[in-house]
Every structure is written in structure tokens, then in C-alpha cells.
Amino acid sequence: MALQRRLKPAPVLVALAPALVVLPLGIVLLRDLHGGGVEQIGRFWLAALQPSLDPTLLKHQLAELQITALTALLAWSLSSLAGLLLGVLSSTTICSTLTGRRWPAVVLRRCLAPLRSIHELIWGLLLLQLFGLNGWVAVLAIVLPYSALLARVLADQLDQQELPALIALRCAGVPAVINLFTSLMPPVAAALRDHIGHRLDCALRSALLLGIFGLGGLGTELMLSLQSLRFRELWSGLWLMALLLALMNLVIRRLSARHGLLLLTLALPLVTLLWSHRLNHDLSLPRWIQGAPWPPWAQLRDGLTQAWVETPWLELVGRTLLITVLASGVAIGLPPLLRLIAPDDGPGRMLKAGWLLMRLLPPPLTALLLMLASKPTLAVAALALGLHHSGVMGLVLEDGLERVDGRHQQAMVALGAPRRSAWLFGVLTPASRRYLAYAAYRSDVILRDTAVVGLVGGAGLGWQLMEALSSFHWPQVGWLILVYAVLTLLGELASEQLQERA
Amino acid sequence: MxxxxxxxxxxxxxLQPLDLTIRLGETTVLLGRSGAGKSSLIGLCNGSLLPDEGSVLWQGHDLNRCRPAQRRQIGTLWQDLRLVEELTVLQNINTGALGRHSLLWGLRxxxxxxxxxxGDVLLHQVGLSNGLRDQRVSGLSGGERQRVALARLLRQQPMLxxxxxxxxxxxPRLANDVLNLLLDQSSCVISLHRPDLMHRFQRVLGLRQGELVLDAAPSAITEATLAWLYSEG
Amino acid sequence: MPGRQRPVVMATGLTTGLAFAMSLAGCSGAPSTNDPVLKIGAIPDQNPEKLNRLYGSLSDELSESLDVDVRYVPVSNYAAAVSAFRSGSLDLVWFGGLTGVQARLQTPGARVLAQRDIDAKFTSVFIANGASGLRPITSADQLVQLKGRRLAFGSESSTSGRLMPQYFLGENGVTMGDLAGGGPGFSGSHDATIAVVQSGTYEVGALNEQVWRSNVDEGRVDPSKVAVIWRTPPYVDYHWVARPDLDERFGEGFTDRVQKALLSLTPSTERGALVLDLFGAESFIPAQNEDYNKIEAVGRQLGKVR
Incomplete structure (x- = not known):
């Protein structure tokens, strides 16, 4: 795991510390809380119990669900394959074993960072300009950042493994290529299998979100229902999505226990192409649209200077970072905190159901619900994002807790430790390392996700980007993307530095 | 030779610069206190460490420029074993032969x-039961893992x-078996903390504070020499 | 170990079989014609169930009167609809005032065909939460009392839910920086604007008057909590825009035929009545590109048209 051996200072405290942001957030929210939206919120949750069962609606939603699933599966398999390849190429260990030099891998790694730093939604809206409404736009929008992210994870895994076997076999005269396969792949593969499986879940949610912003599939239906506040129709779609997520997780779990995962990624492109044909979903080869959407270069150049001057960068970046930090705090700190309050299995199961629900609700929806109960502040935006991602992190934590060997806890209970501290040190501590390794990637995702909570008045770079895109203000779009990329890179460098020091 | x-x-x-020649068919024991440089010397012998000065030659060629085919003639039983934890016992034993086979063989x-x-023959030779053959290495006990590493070494059939x-x-009983197996190899350099076993070797090298201070036949070494070798500097 | 290979073999067999079955089903299921299809789309501000009925009926109607295949493509994002129109993914789009202008600027030669009778004199309303203490405004210059208030717009590209309300605020001395929190909030849709104002999260909101009225008529508004405080002067809004290459692809004079088909929708036929009712109009009336010059000027002034 990425941070496993390097994070020395009591990982369990590091895992719990982010929960400190819950305090100021809670104070702000309590101050701004109001009861005016209770009726609508009640209507929303009641609708969960009685979703619309209108047959035409369901039939329509099922068709759209298939498009979402198809987009996600295709994007997942392509990004897994591309990510594996790029990850191997950007690993310094592999590069230096094969060529004796490190720098090509480092250069490739840095080149991939901008791909990763831009949200799939922004990719979707940009690609839409170039290729029009084509099924591949949504697929590519997911593939670009996902393969770059997988490449990073894989390269990290490869480079952070301790390499005794690699050196031993090299000294025993084993040629470099087969040595890499034999001594490096088995430990990496185990960790990677989990990650790739988890990415399918993410791809499904991304495909849904792309739909919400107009790129087709069930998301589009959900957004229309949300915009007109038809909560019962909304819930029909959400439950369908929940079923799909559960089904996919089951399939992945089955397959990754054997060796089927790689095979699935290889077979999927073929299957999905045929499937799309049946759904009448346009997956024909995308064609470059005649004429660029942006003005000629000379005009663009003048616009660039003007756009740079008229944009309040300091404020935008500050707000974005603040939202990211607060939301990451909630997302990373809340799951272990709640689990510490309720360490037993029974409440644990309820928490897990809660995380599943949080993950299911797209951030724009969570934001709207929160906005019905509280005045619009930055805190609301941060909480909406944080809650969605705490759903993801909560499930990662539960997954990690299940793998922990219960003997430590038993030993501590036998020594007379109170139940809660036995859980803290016997169960949570061994699980925290994997959890924190994952948390580093999650805060990356949250930074990009600030683009989707524009609902709350002028919330940072993400909102400005959506506004610039909807005004077709290309110079500003260009700058914003650049600033996003720089922020992501800086964040990455900072986390690398921190890891090296610890 | x-x-x-x-x-x-x-x-x-x-390790201070030293001249040393290891000959074919010779069994050598390496003695000295912890930290005297025994592991460094072994590391220079198999090429896992590069000398900061001078050079190490394998059959007349610079060891670090040797091709894999030449390097596979040197086999090492590492102190920390260096097995691939995720693979099975048999797979680990087979990694000893990777240097002699094609890429495809390795992938298979x-x-x-x-x-x-x-694999069964080798397991028997190192005193492990065949039942372990398809188990993952990560689940084995320390002694079992040690012998898997030994089986891998035997599979490699090194010259040194x-x-x-x-x-x-x-x-003690197992230690004796393992030592016998190692001594059966044509030539060997083995570092030990057991001066009492030096008579089973033909040649004794003594290291003290990173310096090669002793190179003699076991019969020529007195108790006083040993006491000095193991005394504090 | 043969036991280990079995799942791999099974998975291969399964996927190949599945792919084969799908290809068979795919071949028999999808109509493969090379006839051009007229793709219509809309900026949606209706609920999906209504949209599907609306565009289902309209597709049937147009398909019959024009004798071509017509397909409705749902798009849920303003910018996406503009880009889809530019890129040729949509041929005929029901745009809002601002998005129509954006689309035509990016697609030289595109033509405004028609608008609803109500679009020529469209209005937005400002609504306020009762607890805000805001009183109905009798003349536009009183809009200054909105300074320092929490104000919600709908979607960022909406003409009636953002552009024109912002324009009228500016005309009367209220800039976006004067609002509480340093700027407006964006609820995402007209219905959501009502919800956030009614709940008290925002004190004031601006939205399409047509949507406000239908919400009031359906009893989805609590009159004790939220009320209209001001109605904007009229402006032009929604309209049909056609791509420039329709004549080229469907035959000479096709664009005019589309316009005629839209204008000839009457409540006297059953389907015509349904479509017009769903659009909330009595009839469609002709419209020209020039009708939207004022919207373009406002768009430029507020930076939404570049």
C-alpha cells in the first residue's frame, strides 16, 4: 500500500484527526439551520419508500440505465487496460531495471498528471465540443482521467514494494523481464485487483454524473426529475442504480476471487459494442466536428490576457482549497469516528447501509437537500461533497476492518482493556494504514469534484469553470484548467514530500 | 582454478579494500563478530553490492558487467531468504531455474x-514434506521457509x-543437515557465527572491523587467534 | 492444475457466447437504414415524464407531416445542447433566448423558425420568502432593496431564470457583488428556485413566470410562505432554431417545410391540441433571427455571449 511502510506516527490518530473539521462545520451549520425545508426533505425521504412504479417510466429508465452501465463498463475496461500499460511504463523500478535509467518513467508520470487533474465531467463537456453527442464522448471522458489515475496507483505500488526477491533473482542470473514478472507482479497484483474492482463502482457513478450534466443515460433522467422536484420518479431511478451497483459489486467479487477480472476487461469492449447496437446507442467511430468551437488563435491570445486579469484567482483558489480541505476532513474522518462511537457489529451494519446510501446520492442532489435546511454557505458545499465521499471511504474502511485479524482485539480484551480501546488499537489501527493510503487518492478526487457543487453561491474554481463553459468563454476555460492541473500537481508533490519525511 | x-x-x-581469490572446489567459512563486514563481503561476491573502489571478477570478467547466463553460476542463500511471498513453494523453487529457461517457461x-x-525430489532433499508443495510461502514457518530457499538454491545448481x-x-539437528547439503556443493563461501564448525571447511576467512585479518587453513588457527578475532576493538 | 484453469475456460466460453448472442440479437433488432433522421432536442425545464410525452407526440406529428424519421434526443444541460447543435448532433432545437443566441453564433447560417405566442412577451417574476420582510415592488427602482439579500437564480444559462433578471437588477443599480455572500446562488432549475426560497434558504429568487403559474395552479406553492414581489418587463424567450444544412440533407425547401409544420399545429386536431397544451401555448408564431438582437446585446453586456 502506498503509505503503508512510511506513515510512522500512529496511523490511527492520523485517520481520526481529519474528523476535527466536523466541529467547525457543525457549528456553522447549526447556526444557519432552519426548518423551512423540512416539508420538502420529508417528501424526499418518503418518496424513497414509495418510488414511482409507472411501467412506461420504469421501462424508459431501464433503457437509460443500460446506457449508463454500458458506458461505465466500456470505460472501465478500456481505462484498466490503458492504466496497466501506462502504470508499467511510468514505474521507475521497471524503467531502471530494463533500461538502467529512471527519468523516462518520471517524465511520463508528470505528463499524465494533467489528464488526472481534470474532472471527467469537464473532459466530457470539452470532448462534446469536439465530437458532438456521441456515446464515445462519455466513455472517453471517463477513460482519460481513470487510466491516468490507475497508472499512478500501479506505479506507486510497483515503486514502493520492497524488492528483496527482485535483487535475489537478479543476482541469480534471471533475465530482467521475467524477473519483473516473477518477483514484482504477484505482490502488486493482489493489491491492484481490489483497486480495479473498486474502479468499476466509481466508473458507474461517474457515468451517472456525466448523465446528470447532459451526456445521456440514467443521469439525464434523474436530473430532469430532480429539476422538477419529482422525488418519486427520482427514487425509481436511484433504486435501479442501487441494484446495478450491488449487482456489479457481486460480479466483481466473484470474478476477482478467481482470475476472471483481466479476462472481463479484455472481453468487455467487444460485448458492449454489440450491446450498444441493440440499445440504439450511438457508439460509431467519433468524427472530428468541422471548425473549432473556439475563436482563431490571434483573438484567443488577446482574450487570454484579459481573462487572466479579470478573474479573481486568489479568492477562487482559496475557496476551492478550503472546500477541498473541509470536504476531505469529513470524508476521511467521519467513517472512523462514527465507527469508534459504535464499534459493535449491529450499528456497524447500519452504518454500512448509511454509507451505501451516501454513495448512491449524487453530490448535486445532496447539496440541494442540505440547502433546503441550511443557509447557503461554503460549509454546505463542503459537507455535500464530504458526505458523498464519506460514503466511499466508509465502505473502504468497512472492507478493511473485515480483513483485520480479530486476535489482536481478543488479546487486548483478555488483558482487560475497555471494549472501545480494544477496538481502537486492535482493529482500527491495523486497518488504518490501508485506509490512509486510499485517503490520499480520495482527496485528489475531491479537489476535482469541487466542479460539481456549483449550486452553492460562487463556490470556487469548479463553479467558475462551469460558468465559463456555459458562456463559451474559452480563454478563461483554458486558464481554469491550467490552474486546476497546477493545484493537483502541487498537492501530489506535497503528499510525496510528506510521505518521504514520515 | x-x-x-x-x-x-x-x-x-x-569493508576495507582487499585482495582475495576463491578457487573452484574449495569450501570456505567466513568468521567474525556481527558488523565485521561478513554480509558486505557476501554482497560483493554475488554482485548485489557494487565495490566503491577496486573490482570483483567472475571467471576473469567484471562481475557487474557479466551477462545473466554467467551470473546464474553464483547462487546465494540469503540471510533474509528473499522468497516471493505470494507464490507457492513449488513456484518459488522453480524461480531458481528461471535463468536457464525461456521467458515463456517463466510465465507458465x-x-x-x-x-x-x-520439486518433490528437492523438497525431500531439504527435508520438507510434499504436502507443502502447493502452499503459499507466506503461510510457512521460519524453518520451512529457510529450506524452501535452500531448495531454490539447489534448483539453480550454481558453480559457487x-x-x-x-x-x-x-x-541443531536441522542445522547439521543444512550444512551438509551446502558442503556437498562444489565450492562455497558461508558466513557463520559458529567457530566450532570451522573444521568442516578447507579454508577460514576472518573479518574484524571491516578488515580481512585472517586467511588460513582451519588447522592453523589457534584458540588465541579466535579470541582476538572475536574481541572488542 | 486443471482445477485452476476451469474458471478461466468457463469465463471465456461465457463471454464469447454472450457476445455471439448479442450480435445475433443486435442484427435482428436494430433497423439499419441510411435515410437521414431529423434529430430534435430541447433545453428541458419540464419533468421527464412530460418531456417524453411532449417530444414523443411532436416527433410523431413532424414525422407524419414531413415524411422523414424524427428522433428525440434528450439533453439535460444548456451548454451541452448548444454544443450538440453546433456539432450537428441535433438538427432542430427548442432553445431558450440566450442559448439560442449562443447556438446561432457558433453555427453560422442557423435560422430561427418559430416561437410560442407567449414567447414574444415573456416575463420573469421575483419571489420572496415571507420571513424576509420584503414588500411587493411597485416601480423598478425599488429593486435596490434587494441589496444585501440572499438571492437565487435557476440555471446559469437560463434566460428567464438568470439573464434577464440579472439585467434588470443591473439596470436599477444592483450588481451581483451587492448581494449577500458576494454573489447569487444557482438552484439549477425554476422548480428548485421555488423550493429554496420557500424553505427560507434564500430570501429572494427569480424565475420563469410560466413555471411559477403552473406551480401555483397545481398547488405546489405555499402562498403563506412565498409570494411574487415583482414582475419584469416583457422580453423574447424560447424559440425553435434549425441547423443551416437541413435543405442540403433533406432536400430543397425542407427548412421552410419544418417551419410551416410547426406553425400549422392547431388545437383542432387531437395531437396538435396535446402538443400545444404540453408546450403551454395556443399556437406557434413565426420568428426571425433579428427578434433576438436585444437578448444578444444583454448577453454580451453580462459576459454570457462572447
Whole structure:
């Protein structure tokens, strides 16, 4: 795991510390809380119990669900394959074993960072300009950042493994290529299998979100229902999505226990192409649209200077970072905190159901619900994002807790430790390392996700980007993307530095 | 015949430059206190460490420029074993033969371990039961893992065998078996914490504070020499 | 170990079989014609169930009167609809005032065909939460009392839910920086604007008057909590825009035929009545590109048209 051996200072405290942001957030929210939206919120949750069962609606939603699933599966398999390849190429260990030099891998790694730093939604809206409404736009929008992210994870895994076997076999005269396969792949593969499986879940949610912003599939239906506040129709779609997520997780779990995962990624492109044909979903080869959407270069150049001057960068970046930090705090700190309050299995199961629900609700929806109960502040935006991602992190934590060997806890209970501290040190501590390794990637995702909570008045770079895109203000779009990329890179460098020091 | 030659080869701060010739068919024991430089010397012998000065020659060629085919003639039983934890016992044993086979053979070994019969023979030789053959290495006990590493070494069939503290984790009876197996190899350099076993070797090398201070036949070494070798500096 | 290979073999067999079955089903299921299809789309501000009925009926109607295949493509994002129109993914789009202008600027030669009778004199309303203490405004210059208030717009590209309300605020001395929190909030849709104002999260909101009225008529508004405080002067809004290449692809004079088909929708036929009712109009009336010059000027002034 990425941070496993390097994070020395009591990982369990590091895992719990982010929960400190819950305090100021809670104070702000309590101050701004109001009861005016209770009726609508009640209507929303009641609708969960009685979703619309209108047959035409369901039939329509099922068709759209298939498009979402198809987009996600295709994007997942392509990004897994591309990510594996790029990850191997950007690993310094592999590069230096094969060529004796490190720098090509480092250069490739840095080149991939901008791909990763831009949200799939922004990719979707940009690609839409170039290729029009084509099924591949949504697929590519997911593939670009996902393969770059997988490449990073894989390269990290490869480079952070301790390499005794690699050196031993090299000294025993084993040629470099087969040595890499034999001594490096088995430990990496185990960790990677989990990650790739988890990415399918993410791809499904991304495909849904792309739909919400107009790129087709069930998301589009959900957004229309949300915009007109038809909560019962909304819930029909959400439950369908929940079923799909559960089904996919089951399939992945089955397959990754054997060796089927790689095979699935290889077979999927073929299957999905045929499937799309049946759904009448346009997956024909995308064609470059005649004429660029942006003005000629000379005009663009003048616009660039003007756009740079008229944009309040300091404020935008500050707000974005603040939202990211607060939301990451909630997302990373809340799951272990709640689990510490309720360490037993029974409440644990309820928490897990809660995380599943949080993950299911797209951030724009969570934001709207929160906005019905509280005045619009930055805190609301941060909480909406944080809650969605705490759903993801909560499930990662539960997954990690299940793998922990219960003997430590038993030993501590036998020594007379109170139940809660036995859980803290016997169960949570061994699980925290994997959890924190994952948390580093999650805060990356949250930074990009600030683009989707524009609902709350002028919330940072993400909102400005959506506004610039909807005004077709290309110079500003260009700058914003650049600033996003720089922020992501800086964040990455900072986390690398921190890891090296610890 | 000289196979391994040190020419003023040294490691800054760990091993002072030394000249040394290891000959074919010779069994050598390496003695000295912890931290005297035994592991560094073994590391220079198998090429896992590069000399900061001087050079190490294998059959007359610079060891670090040797092709894999030449390097596979040197086998090492590492102190920390260096097995691939996620693979099975048989797969790990087979990694000893990777240098002699094609890439395809190596890949097949990952998907489905090859040559189980040979594996069984080696397991028997190192005193492990065949039942362990398809178990993952990560689940084995320390002594069992030690012997899997030994089986891998035997599978490699090296011309020169190196071993770093091979007996430390073993009970006396097992230690004796392992030592016999190592001594059966044509030539070997073995570092030990057991001066009492030096009479089983033809040659004794003594290291003291990173310096080669002793190179003699066991019969020529007195109690006083040993006491000095193990005394504090 | 043969036991280990079995799942791999099974998975291969399964996927191949599945792919084969799908290809068969795919070949028999999808109509493969090379006839051009007229793709219509809309900026949606209706609920999906209504949209599907609306565009289902309209597709049937147009398909019959024009004798071509017509397909409705749902798009849920303003910018996406503009880009889809530019890129040729949509041929005929029901745009809002601002998005129509954006689309035509990016697609030289595109033509405004028609608008609803109500679009020529469209209005937005400002609504306020009762607890805000805001009183109905009798003349536009009183809009200054909105300074320092929490104000919600709908979607960022909406003409009636953002552009024109912002324009009228500016005309009367209220800039976006004067609002509480340093700027407006964006609820995402007209219905959501009502919800956030009614709940008290925002004190004031601006939205399409047509949507406000239908919400009031359906009893989805609590009159004790939220009320209209001001109605904007009229402006032009929604309209049909056609791509420039329709004549080229469907035959000479096709664009005019589309316009005629839209204008000839009457409540006297059953389907015509349904479509017009769903659009909330009595009839469609002709419209020209020039009708939207004022919207373009406002768009430029507020930076939404570049």
C-alpha cells in the first residue's frame, strides 16, 4: 500500500484527526439551520419508500440505465487496460531495471498528471465540443482521467514494494523481464485487483454524473426529475442504480476471487459494442466536428490576457482549497469516528447501509437537500461533497476492518482493556494504514469534484469553470484548467514530500 | 582454478579494500563478530553490492558487467531468504531455474507451476514434506521457509554457493543437515557465527572491523587467534 | 492444475457466447437504414415524464407531416445542447433566448423558425420568502432593496431564470457583488428556485413566470410562505432554431417545410391540441433571427455571449 511502510506516527490518530473539521462545520451549520425545508426533505425521504412504479417510466429508465452501465463498463475496461500499460511504463523500478535509467518513467508520470487533474465531467463537456453527442464522448471522458489515475496507483505500488526477491533473482542470473514478472507482479497484483474492482463502482457513478450534466443515460433522467422536484420518479431511478451497483459489486467479487477480472476487461469492449447496437446507442467511430468551437488563435491570445486579469484567482483558489480541505476532513474522518462511537457489529451494519446510501446520492442532489435546511454557505458545499465521499471511504474502511485479524482485539480484551480501546488499537489501527493510503487518492478526487457543487453561491474554481463553459468563454476555460492541473500537481508533490519525511 | 577474484575491492565505511581469490572446489567459512563486514563481503561476491573502489571478477570478467547466463553460476542463500511471498513453494523453487529457461517457461510457471516431480525430489532433499508443495510461502514457518530457499538454491545448481548465516534459525539437528547439503556443493563461501564448525571447511576467512585479518587453513588457527578475532576493538 | 484453469475456460466460453448472442440479437433488432433522421432536442425545464410525452407526440406529428424519421434526443444541460447543435448532433432545437443566441453564433447560417405566442412577451417574476420582510415592488427602482439579500437564480444559462433578471437588477443599480455572500446562488432549475426560497434558504429568487403559474395552479406553492414581489418587463424567450444544412440533407425547401409544420399545429386536431397544451401555448408564431438582437446585446453586456 502506498503509505503503508512510511506513515510512522500512529496511523490511527492520523485517520481520526481529519474528523476535527466536523466541529467547525457543525457549528456553522447549526447556526444557519432552519426548518423551512423540512416539508420538502420529508417528501424526499418518503418518496424513497414509495418510488414511482409507472411501467412506461420504469421501462424508459431501464433503457437509460443500460446506457449508463454500458458506458461505465466500456470505460472501465478500456481505462484498466490503458492504466496497466501506462502504470508499467511510468514505474521507475521497471524503467531502471530494463533500461538502467529512471527519468523516462518520471517524465511520463508528470505528463499524465494533467489528464488526472481534470474532472471527467469537464473532459466530457470539452470532448462534446469536439465530437458532438456521441456515446464515445462519455466513455472517453471517463477513460482519460481513470487510466491516468490507475497508472499512478500501479506505479506507486510497483515503486514502493520492497524488492528483496527482485535483487535475489537478479543476482541469480534471471533475465530482467521475467524477473519483473516473477518477483514484482504477484505482490502488486493482489493489491491492484481490489483497486480495479473498486474502479468499476466509481466508473458507474461517474457515468451517472456525466448523465446528470447532459451526456445521456440514467443521469439525464434523474436530473430532469430532480429539476422538477419529482422525488418519486427520482427514487425509481436511484433504486435501479442501487441494484446495478450491488449487482456489479457481486460480479466483481466473484470474478476477482478467481482470475476472471483481466479476462472481463479484455472481453468487455467487444460485448458492449454489440450491446450498444441493440440499445440504439450511438457508439460509431467519433468524427472530428468541422471548425473549432473556439475563436482563431490571434483573438484567443488577446482574450487570454484579459481573462487572466479579470478573474479573481486568489479568492477562487482559496475557496476551492478550503472546500477541498473541509470536504476531505469529513470524508476521511467521519467513517472512523462514527465507527469508534459504535464499534459493535449491529450499528456497524447500519452504518454500512448509511454509507451505501451516501454513495448512491449524487453530490448535486445532496447539496440541494442540505440547502433546503441550511443557509447557503461554503460549509454546505463542503459537507455535500464530504458526505458523498464519506460514503466511499466508509465502505473502504468497512472492507478493511473485515480483513483485520480479530486476535489482536481478543488479546487486548483478555488483558482487560475497555471494549472501545480494544477496538481502537486492535482493529482500527491495523486497518488504518490501508485506509490512509486510499485517503490520499480520495482527496485528489475531491479537489476535482469541487466542479460539481456549483449550486452553492460562487463556490470556487469548479463553479467558475462551469460558468465559463456555459458562456463559451474559452480563454478563461483554458486558464481554469491550467490552474486546476497546477493545484493537483502541487498537492501530489506535497503528499510525496510528506510521505518521504514520515 | 580461480573463479572469483577481489582486486583491492572495498566498500566505504564497511569493508576495507582487499585482495582475495576463491578457487573452484574449495569450501570456505567466513568468521567474525556481527558488523565485521561478513554480509558486505557476501554482497560483493554475488554482485548485489557494487565495490566503491577496486573490482570483483567472475571467471576473469567484471562481475557487474557479466551477462545473466554467467551470473546464474553464483547462487546465494540469503540471510533474509528473499522468497516471493505470494507464490507457492513449488513456484518459488522453480524461480531458481528461471535463468536457464525461456521467458515463456517463466510465465507458465506463474500461471501453473511446472515440473512438480523435480520439486518433490528437492523438497525431500531439504527435508520438507510434499504436502507443502502447493502452499503459499507466506503461510510457512521460519524453518520451512529457510529450506524452501535452500531448495531454490539447489534448483539453480550454481558453480559457487554463497550463504549468509544459514543456520541461525535452525535447531541443531536441522542445522547439521543444512550444512551438509551446502558442503556437498562444489565450492562455497558461508558466513557463520559458529567457530566450532570451522573444521568442516578447507579454508577460514576472518573479518574484524571491516578488515580481512585472517586467511588460513582451519588447522592453523589457534584458540588465541579466535579470541582476538572475536574481541572488542 | 486443471482445477485452476476451469474458471478461466468457463469465463471465456461465457463471454464469447454472450457476445455471439448479442450480435445475433443486435442484427435482428436494430433497423439499419441510411435515410437521414431529423434529430430534435430541447433545453428541458419540464419533468421527464412530460418531456417524453411532449417530444414523443411532436416527433410523431413532424414525422407524419414531413415524411422523414424524427428522433428525440434528450439533453439535460444548456451548454451541452448548444454544443450538440453546433456539432450537428441535433438538427432542430427548442432553445431558450440566450442559448439560442449562443447556438446561432457558433453555427453560422442557423435560422430561427418559430416561437410560442407567449414567447414574444415573456416575463420573469421575483419571489420572496415571507420571513424576509420584503414588500411587493411597485416601480423598478425599488429593486435596490434587494441589496444585501440572499438571492437565487435557476440555471446559469437560463434566460428567464438568470439573464434577464440579472439585467434588470443591473439596470436599477444592483450588481451581483451587492448581494449577500458576494454573489447569487444557482438552484439549477425554476422548480428548485421555488423550493429554496420557500424553505427560507434564500430570501429572494427569480424565475420563469410560466413555471411559477403552473406551480401555483397545481398547488405546489405555499402562498403563506412565498409570494411574487415583482414582475419584469416583457422580453423574447424560447424559440425553435434549425441547423443551416437541413435543405442540403433533406432536400430543397425542407427548412421552410419544418417551419410551416410547426406553425400549422392547431388545437383542432387531437395531437396538435396535446402538443400545444404540453408546450403551454395556443399556437406557434413565426420568428426571425433579428427578434433576438436585444437578448444578444444583454448577453454580451453580462459576459454570457462572447
Amino acid at each position: 580461480a573463479v572469483l577474484e577481489f582486486r583491492r575491492a572495498g566498500l566505504t565505511g564497511r 510457471n506463474l500461471l501453473q507451476p511446472l515440473e512438480p516431480e523435480l 554457493t554463497l550463504a549468509d548465516e544459514p543456520l541461525s534459525a535452525l535447531d
